[in-house]
Amino acid sequence: MLQRYSVHLILALSGGLLVYLADQEYLSLYTMSVLMFMGVNVILSASLNLVNGYMGEFSCGHAGFMCVGAYVSSLLGVWLFAKDKVFGAALLNPEYALYAFPFVILAGGIAAALAGLLVAVPSYKTRGDYLAIITIAVNYIIISAIENIGAIGGSRGFMGMKRLVNSMEDIIELPWMPIWVFIFTVFSIWLIRRYVSSTFGKGVSAICQDEVAAEIMSVNTNKMKTITFMLSAGLAGIAGGLFAYILGYVNPGSFNIMKSTEVLVMVYLGGMGSLTGSILSAVLFTFMLEGFRFIIPLVNDFAHQVHLIPDSYDISPVWRWVLIPLLLIILMQFRPEGIMGNRELKDIFPRLKKFYRFK
Amino acid sequence: MLESLIQNIINALQWGSFYALIALGYTLVYGVLTLINFAHGDVFMVGAYIAFFVATFCLTVLGLPGWVALILVIPLTMILTSLVGVTLERIAYRPLRKKGAHRLYVVITALMCGLILEHANLAILGASRKAFPVLIEVQVYNIGGVTFTNLKIAVIVTAFLSFLFLHWVVTKTRIGMAMRAISYDKFAVPLMGIPLDQIIVVTFILGSGFAGLAGLLFAMSYPVLEPYMGALIGWKAFIAAVVGGIGDIRGAFIGGFLLGAVEIMVVAFFPSTFRDLISFSVLLAILTWKPTGLFGIAQTTKI
Numbered sequence: 001m002l003q004r005y006s007v008h009l010i011l012a013l014s015g016g017l018l019v020y021l022a023d024q025e026y027l028s029l030y031t032m033s034v035l036m037f038m039g040v041n042v043i044l045s046a047s048l049n050l051v052n053g054y055m056g057e058f059s060c061g062h063a064g065f066m067c068v069g070a071y072v073s074s075l076l077g078v079w080l081f082a083k084d085k086v087f088g089a090a091l092l093n094p095e096y097a098l099y100a101f102p103f104v105i106l107a108g109g110i111a112a113a114l115a116g117l118l119v120a121v122p123s124y125k126t127r128g129d130y131l132a133i134i135t136i137a138v139n140y141i142i143i144s145a146i147e148n149i150g151a152i153g154g155s156r157g158f159m160g161m162k163r164l165v166n167s168m169e170d171i172i173e174l175p176w177m178p179i180w181v182f183i184f185t186v187f188s189i190w191l192i193r194r195y196v197s198s199t200f201g202k203g204v205s206a207i208c209q210d211e212v213a214a215e216i217m218s219v220n221t222n223k224m225k226t227i228t229f230m231l232s233a234g235l236a237g238i239a240g241g242l243f244a245y246i247l248g249y250v251n252p253g254s255f256n257i258m259k260s261t262e263v264l265v266m267v268y269l270g271g272m273g274s275l276t277g278s279i280l281s282a283v284l285f286t287f288m289l290e291g292f293r294f295i296i297p298l299v300n301d302f303a304h305q306v307h308l309i310p311d312s313y314d315i316s317p318v319w320r321w322v323l324i325p326l327l328l329i330i331l332m333q334f335r336p337e338g339i340m341g342n343r344e345l346k347d348i349f350p351r352l353k354k355f356y357r358f359k
Numbered sequence: 360m361l362e363s364l365i366q367n368i369i370n371a372l373q374w375g376s377f378y379a380l381i382a383l384g385y386t387l388v389y390g391v392l393t394l395i396n397f398a399h400g401d402v403f404m405v406g407a408y409i410a411f412f413v414a415t416f417c418l419t420v421l422g423l424p425g426w427v428a429l430i431l432v433i434p435l436t437m438i439l440t441s442l443v444g445v446t447l448e449r450i451a452y453r454p455l456r457k458k459g460a461h462r463l464y465v466v467i468t469a470l471m472c473g474l475i476l477e478h479a480n481l482a483i484l485g486a487s488r489k490a491f492p493v494l495i496e497v498q499v500y501n502i503g504g505v506t507f508t509n510l511k512i513a514v515i516v517t518a519f520l521s522f523l524f525l526h527w528v529v530t531k532t533r534i535g536m537a538m539r540a541i542s543y544d545k546f547a548v549p550l551m552g553i554p555l556d557q558i559i560v561v562t563f564i565l566g567s568g569f570a571g572l573a574g575l576l577f578a579m580s581y582p583v584l585e586p587y588m589g590a591l592i593g594w595k596a597f598i599a600a601v602v603g604g605i606g607d608i609r610g611a612f613i614g615g616f617l618l619g620a621v622e623i624m625v626v627a628f629f630p631s632t633f634r635d636l637i638s639f640s641v642l643l644a645i646l647t648w649k650p651t652g653l654f655g656i657a658q659t660t661k662i
Contacts, residue, residue, distance in 0.1 A: 058463060058466070060470075118643075121647070122643070122646060122647045122650070125647075125650045126646060126647070126650040127650075129389075129395055129601070129605065130601060130646060130650055130651065130652070132395070133597065133598055133601045133646065134643060134646055134647075136594060136597075136598070137598060137639045137640075137642055137643045137646075138643070140594075140635055140636075140639045141635075141636060141639045141640055141643065143635075144632070144633075144635040144636040144639070145636055147632060148630075148632050148633060148636060155632075257590070257594065261470060261474065264467070264470070265471075268464075268467050315482075316481075316482050316485075318478050318481045318482040319478075319482050321474060321477075321478035321481075321482075322474075322475050322478045322479045322482060325471035325472070325474040325475045325478075326471070326475060328467070328468075328471045329451060329468050329471050329472065329475075332455065332460070332464050332467060332468045332471075333454055333455065336455070336458075336460050336461070336464040
């Protein structure tokens, strides 16, 4: 009984607590947005882990799919439910915004999954480093395509999503964005878990072990790759849609290769082929990024007080982008398999198996 | 019409020269180690900055005339940049190689090294752009409506000479033979008495040295330096190397010029914001049509 429902219980409790805290405004706006980005990062790293970890390919253009999802769901949402200078008046009554929102996000995911075909189709013949380059090229193609569509703002970006979020809150007075982020994060993790542990999904690990042998053993590798790439890209699109609605603003520049590298860092920090690792590393990584925001000025003040560095020089927040890669290099030297390796939580603590079941 | 065509060809050759010089470094390292050295674009950026500091030092502190400074700057930049490349190899890649880590981990390490170079530069030197000092007077020639500068010609000639030199090293010298041997069979090579680590260091010296040279030439042609200048051009040069067939010197060279030509032609006929879109799409099409690049040899896998 406990084993069966403990995960549901924990999720319901933590979700409820989160909504309660957000609703009563015990958490500041900043803390809320960090928590929401954490959810987005969890989806991103788990979905890239599907390709890079479970399937053993090297995809480094994940942010491109995120970009497609972000733009499609924001355009769709604003077109349908908000007054905007690009689309004019709202097409539907904003009262329906709340019920349509998950479909808007899912539509972004579907569009991103279709963009995933750009990588999936070349991957039939292309492998390894050549496939890596295709993913980078796709990332650049998506970004510069959007930059060149002047109607939706081009490189200046697109905004207006906040109105949709506000109209959701007008219908029922609840902090809707944290709720949706929470639901979609759980949904993505559940979907990936179902996929890789299904009989059909075993083919993904088979491709990782040996693609040629998998094909001989009657795994339809092309089909497998198409589905996995599309699923991964689609989940990235969902993450992108949420990202857009959290910020209320998207511009193509925020989905460049740097963002893809961030996601890569999360995957390899957590460990390839470990969902628990991906979740853990996404949480840790978000904390680290935000933590350095506070630590670096402190260090700077301290160093100035003890005259360690000249007065004319300030330790800028850019240093966090030196420290995080450095951390990863050190990790690669001493524990290259990442935090969790390819193990899940219950492989590390076998006794926990009695208390929960997550499939 | 003919003039504008020749003009565009000259521009394409110059623009392609940068890609080719950087792509040579990618392909050398890849050929020997099968490692995508993602830090290479940033080594190029570091090269440009080193050239900036050396040139400023020569001009202001030593007070040398421009052409003497240039003669000093070229070898110094190449040596110092190759030191950076060798340092990366020594402290980041070699320990991993000794442990026999999966090559993906080395690739990630390289990616991180690139990030460190970029942001350390940004954090130490600040976000302000640096203006590269003028070393030689740019002279504009005009022959039959086609304009070109002495700098453009120098860039193109340097790229061709570098290619010939590297091709000679790889195909004719003992070190080149050892490089090819390593790329053929990494495990048998030490048994034949070839010092593996030294050859790899030489590879990094050559690759990074020419990246430094490219950085110097780039800084002279487009005299504004910023920390992210190496990122995009590095990725593009890598793509050029892959399109040519990574691991093959000729492939990298031709891939670089191909990419340069595509970009210049796109700018000539479309708005310049379409440059990345169309050139990457062309490359995607080439890779889909010929998955191992133009000069690459399809590898057969044994089970």
